[in-house]
Amino acid sequence: MSNTPSQSQLHNLAQDIKQWGAELGFDSIGICGVDLRAHEPLLQSWLDAGFHGQMEYMARHGLMRARPGELLPGTLRVISARINYMPEDARCATTLEDPTLGYISRYALGRDYHKVVRKKLKLLAERLQQALPELKLNYRPFVDSAPILERPLAEQAGLGWIGKHTLLLNQQQGSLFFIGELLIDLPLPMDAPANPECGKCTACIKACPTGAIVAPYQLDARRCISYLTIEHAGPIPPELRSAIGNRIYGCDDCQLICPWNRYAPVTQESDFSPRQQLLQPELLELFSWSESEFLKVTEGSPIRRIGFERWQRNLAVALGNAPYQPRIIEALEQRQAVSSELVKEHVDWALEQQKLKKDQEQVENRQKARLIRWIKKALPFHA
Structure with missing residues (x-):
C-alpha cells in the first residue's frame, strides 16, 4: 500500500x-x-x-x-x-426454573x-x-x-x-x-492484550449440565448443549438428553453462573430486543407449530438456520424432561405418525420418559393415600 x-x-x-x-x-x-x-x-x-x-x-x-x-x-x-x-428483561432464571417453558439462549432472542x-x-x-x-x-x-x-x-x-x-x-x-x-492492510498501533482474571474460580466448569468443559480452557463440543441443539444434525445421545432439561436452542449456564457477569450491562441495540414468542414460550405451543409457522416466527433470527426438523427434535427432548402431563403425551403421540425418523426417535424417547413419570406419580399417590388412611385410623383426633 x-x-x-x-x-x-x-x-x-x-x-x-x-x-x-x-x-x-x-x-x-x-x-x-x-x-x-x-x-x-x-x-x-x-x-x-x-x-x-x-x-x-x-x-x-x-x-x-x-x-x-x-x-x-x-x-x-x-x-x-x-x-x-x-x-x-431476559428472564433467564424464571424460564430455566419452569420445565414447561422452552429456554432459548439469550443471544438468539432477537x-x-x-x-x-x-x-x-x-x-x-x-x-x-x-x-x-x-x-x-x-x-x-x-x-x-x-x-x-x-x-x-x-x-x-x-x-x-x-x-x-x-x-x-x-x-x-x-x-x-x-x-x-x-x-x-493498515499498520495501525496495537492495543495491549487483556490480563486473565479467572483466578481459582471453577464455577463455569461445575455448572455445565453435561460436563462439556472437560478441563479449564477445554471444551468438548460433543457434550455441549449449544452444539447438540444447534450444530449437531443427528440424534442427541440418549445419555445426555435428560441433562438438557428445557434448553431447546443453545445454553447459557456457564455464562450465567460466571461472577463477572454480575456486571454485564444490558444491550443498547434494539435489534437484539427479544421476540415475545421466544422469550418464555410454552413447550407445547412451540411443538404445535407447523413448519410454515416456524419459518415465519424465526424469519431474520439465528434460530432459523437449524431448520424445522432439529427444532422439533429439541422440543421432543424438552417435553420428555417436563413433568408428566396427559397433554404432553397426547401431543407426542400425535407427532409420532407424521415425524421424520430423526424426530420420531426423540418423540419415542420423550413418550417413554412421560410414561415413566406417570407410573411414578401413581406410585407416589398410592403411597400418599395409604399414609392418610393410616393417620385417620391410628390418630383419629389428629386426622
Whole structure:
C-alpha cells in the first residue's frame, strides 16, 4: 500500500476508529496484529481429540484459523469489535426454573447478530476509507463467518481474556456480547492484550449440565448443549438428553453462573430486543407449530438456520424432561405418525420418559393415600 500515513496519523486514526465504533453502537473496539502462532498447537490438539464433533469445517480449514493473513493476503491488523446483547428483561432464571417453558439462549432472542454486526463493521470500514481518500484500503469484515480464531484475536486486542469456559470475558462487561473482526492492510498501533482474571474460580466448569468443559480452557463440543441443539444434525445421545432439561436452542449456564457477569450491562441495540414468542414460550405451543409457522416466527433470527426438523427434535427432548402431563403425551403421540425418523426417535424417547413419570406419580399417590388412611385410623383426633 502506497502513501502509508505517518505514525502520528495512524495513532489519530486508531482513536478515530474507536470513536466511530462507539457511534455505530459497538461497546468496545481494539486493534491487534495477526500473529496467532502460539495458538496453533492448542487448535491442533483440540482437533486431534475430536472435540469439534460433527463440525467438519473446523478440521477442514485446520490451522488456517490461526493465520488471518491467508484469509486476506496483505492483512496487517485486525480491528476487533464487541457489542453487548443481553436484553433488559431476559428472564433467564424464571424460564430455566419452569420445565414447561422452552429456554432459548439469550443471544438468539432477537435479530440474527451476523447481519447486525457485519453491517456495522462494513460501515466502520467505509468510514475509515473516507478518511483516507488517497489510499485504496484492502479489508474484510467477519462475524462468526470465517475460519478465524476470533477470541484469541479479541484477547490480543484487549477486549477481554479467554475464560475457563473458552468464551471471552471482560472485567467490566462480563461475557454476554458478540464479537466481530475487520481485517485490514493498515499498520495501525496495537492495543495491549487483556490480563486473565479467572483466578481459582471453577464455577463455569461445575455448572455445565453435561460436563462439556472437560478441563479449564477445554471444551468438548460433543457434550455441549449449544452444539447438540444447534450444530449437531443427528440424534442427541440418549445419555445426555435428560441433562438438557428445557434448553431447546443453545445454553447459557456457564455464562450465567460466571461472577463477572454480575456486571454485564444490558444491550443498547434494539435489534437484539427479544421476540415475545421466544422469550418464555410454552413447550407445547412451540411443538404445535407447523413448519410454515416456524419459518415465519424465526424469519431474520439465528434460530432459523437449524431448520424445522432439529427444532422439533429439541422440543421432543424438552417435553420428555417436563413433568408428566396427559397433554404432553397426547401431543407426542400425535407427532409420532407424521415425524421424520430423526424426530420420531426423540418423540419415542420423550413418550417413554412421560410414561415413566406417570407410573411414578401413581406410585407416589398410592403411597400418599395409604399414609392418610393410616393417620385417620391410628390418630383419629389428629386426622
